[in-house]
Amino acid sequence: MFDSAMPPKSKPLRSGGFNKNTSSIFDPLAGQIHNSEGYGATRGKIDHGVTENPYERRFSPYDFNGGTCVAIAGSDYAVIAADTRLSSGYEILSRDMSKLHTLTDKCILGSAGCKTDVDQLRSVLDIKMKMYHHNHRKTMTTPAVAQMLGNTLYYKRFFPYYAFNVFGGIDEEGKGAVYSYDAIGSFERTPVTATGSGQAYIIPLLDNVIAHRNRLDEKRDLLKEEVVEIVKDAFISCGERDIYTGDKVEIAVITKDGIEKTYFDLKAD
Amino acid sequence: MSKQRTTQPITTGTSVIGLVYDGGVMIAADTLLSYGSMAKSFNTPRLYNIEDRILLGASGEYSDLQEIVAKVKALALQETTNSMESIYVDRKLPAKSLWNYLRAVMYQKRSKMNPYWNDVVVAGWDDQADKPFLGTVDKLGTTLQENLVATGFGGYLAMPLLREKWRNDLSEGEARALLEDAMKVLFYRDCRASARIQLAKCTSDGCIVSEPYELDHSNGWNAPSMIRAAGDLDGDGGW
Numbered sequence A: 001m002f003d004s005a006m007p008p009k010s011k012p013l014r015s016g017g018f019n020k021n022t023s024s025i026f027d028p029l030a031g032q033i034h035n036s037e038g039y040g041a042t043r044g045k046i047d048h049g050v051t052e053n054p055y056e057r058r059f060s061p062y063d064f065n066g067g068t069c070v071a072i073a074g075s076d077y078a079v080i081a082a083d084t085r086l087s088s089g090y091e092i093l094s095r096d097m098s099k100l101h102t103l104t105d106k107c108i109l110g111s112a113g114c115k116t117d118v119d120q121l122r123s124v125l126d127i128k129m130k131m132y133h134h135n136h137r138k139t140m141t142t143p144a145v146a147q148m149l150g151n152t153l154y155y156k157r158f159f160p161y162y163a164f165n166v167f168g169g170i171d172e173e174g175k176g177a178v179y180s181y182d183a184i185g186s187f188e189r190t191p192v193t194a195t196g197s198g199q200a201y202i203i204p205l206l207d208n209v210i211a212h213r214n215r216l217d218e219k220r221d222l223l224k225e226e227v228v229e230i231v232k233d234a235f236i237s238c239g240e241r242d243i244y245t246g247d248k249v250e251i252a253v254i255t256k257d258g259i260e261k262t263y264f265d266l267k268a269d
Numbered sequence B: 001m002s003k004q005r006t007t008q009p010i011t012t013g014t015s016v017i018g019l020v021y022d023g024g025v026m027i028a029a030d031t032l033l034s035y036g037s038m039a040k041s042f043n044t045p046r047l048y049n050i051e052d053r054i055l056l057g058a059s060g061e062y063s064d065l066q067e068i069v070a071k072v073k074a075l076a077l078q079e080t081t082n083s084m085e086s087i088y089v090d091r092k093l094p095a096k097s098l099w100n101y102l103r104a105v106m107y108q109k110r111s112k113m114n115p116y117w118n119d120v121v122v123a124g125w126d127d128q129a130d131k132p133f134l135g136t137v138d139k140l141g142t143t144l145q146e147n148l149v150a151t152g153f154g155g156y157l158a159m160p161l162l163r164e165k166w167r168n169d170l171s172e173g174e175a176r177a178l179l180e181d182a183m184k185v186l187f188y189r190d191c192r193a194s195a196r197i198q199l200a201k202c203t204s205d206g207c208i209v210s211e212p213y214e215l216d217h218s219n220g221w222n223a224p225s226m227i228r229a230a231g232d233l234d235g236d237g238g239w
Helices: A115-136 A142-155 A199-209 A224-241 B062-081 B095-111 B159-165 B172-189
Strands: A068-073 A078-083 A086-088 A091-094 A100-104 A107-113 A163-170 A176-181 A187-190 A192-196 A248-255 A258-265 B011-013 B016-021 B024-030 B033-035 B038-041 B047-050 B054-061 B118-126 B131-137 B143-145 B148-150 B196-203 B206-209
Touching: A068 A107, A068 A163, A068 A176, A068 A199, A068 A224, A078 A100, A078 A107, A078 A163, A078 A176, A078 A224, A100 A115, A100 A142, A100 A248, A107 A115, A107 A142, A107 A192, A107 A248, A115 A142, A115 A163, A115 B095, A115 B143, A142 A163, A142 A176, A142 A187, A163 A192, A163 A248, A176 A192, A192 A199, A199 A224, A224 A248, A224 A258, B011 B062, B016 B054, B016 B118, B016 B131, B016 B159, B016 B172, B024 B047, B024 B054, B024 B118, B024 B131, B024 B172, B047 B062, B047 B196, B047 B206, B054 B062, B054 B095, B054 B196, B054 B206, B062 B095, B062 B118, B095 B118, B095 B131, B095 B143, B118 B196, B131 B148, B148 B159, B159 B172, B172 B196
Parallel strands: none
Antiparallel strands: A068 A078, A068 A192, A078 A248, A086 A091, A100 A107, A107 A163, A163 A176, A176 A187, A248 A258, B011 B033, B011 B054, B016 B024, B016 B148, B024 B196, B033 B038, B047 B054, B054 B118, B118 B131, B131 B143, B196 B206
């Protein structure tokens, strides 16, 4: 019963260096690494990587269902976009699965990663937001939702939601607000973010074009229509190289007047 | 006291496939029960009719499927007899509600690292939307609602065929022919499949699950690629 509390019994499968008998000069195997199966067992034995180093096959509660999400904050808008492909291994499960979840009329959560955990996270957030509404008689503000998402993720610090989130919306001053997260809830307000399988393809592009890094020309505020075109280009490039990204992009533009969604087709390969 | 957990499926069923057609939804599965590479039983149905409203089928561990079906049948019966409205209204458990409920069950089991090792297919008629409903839940709780579904090997062998031939105005006969064709391909190429299959359909009038019957595979070994390997033909036969 208390076996799990004891340190694991270490019986090395390879015992090196020590001699069983004192007359080591007569023992041809003295000093050699030999396995515990006895004299002569080492000779002619081929290790296929399993016998000498046993491993355990076990059930994994996680699956990687792929996809990429992007969010960009503007002066009075936020653009949040994600592809619509759901995969598992090398299989495509669906070409039309939304990764965006509307939380209030002013903010949207985009999540890639393990779909079942994402669904659970959305469920939990919806319930919490409803309770907030019942308790405070108002809808949660975007920064408040951002904080709550961080807290919700950290709550499962020791069995995380395998969800890679981007959160975008309009803050209380009417400006675009975008927050990026890791799987256990550390978050930060950023002007631009991308997450998921295609993150590495998109972030450098957005760093240059939106955040204006390493450019010599004048920085100017981009219109939401321009940003949408840049997002489309980013996803085309991403879909080209990332096998988990493709099929369609769902683009949502959030302004004080509400949320507008458009769809843009990508290659289905 | 030690606790046991699922590590691997022992007695299994292979793919379940399904599609939505004009006026209903149809699913199919073979009736082979495998014990590793042993064919344990040739006549085990894996498609169930729940309260004449919902079709349930699953691949994976058969004992877990039996457990799920027992729980679901009890739940559906409860819905029609114990629910608040049942004395006034003829209420039956909607397929979509069951699908959501199963999702919650599967997610909880996986979160305890002890899943029901199944890919479950749920089909029925959605009265509210007046359309057929077809969805899946896997052992992690991943849900999908689609017009075409296939679990296990079916995802690789049958799905491409279904995607190619499916239209949203398929008649019942065309739907059946397409599913039988896909099941035949699975029999040829999936080692854990058999030609003895079961079909089930659900329309707004209710559900029917057929008795198991044998597909006609008498011509199977006469297909050109079986007689002479396409790789020999200097064309693109692979290999």
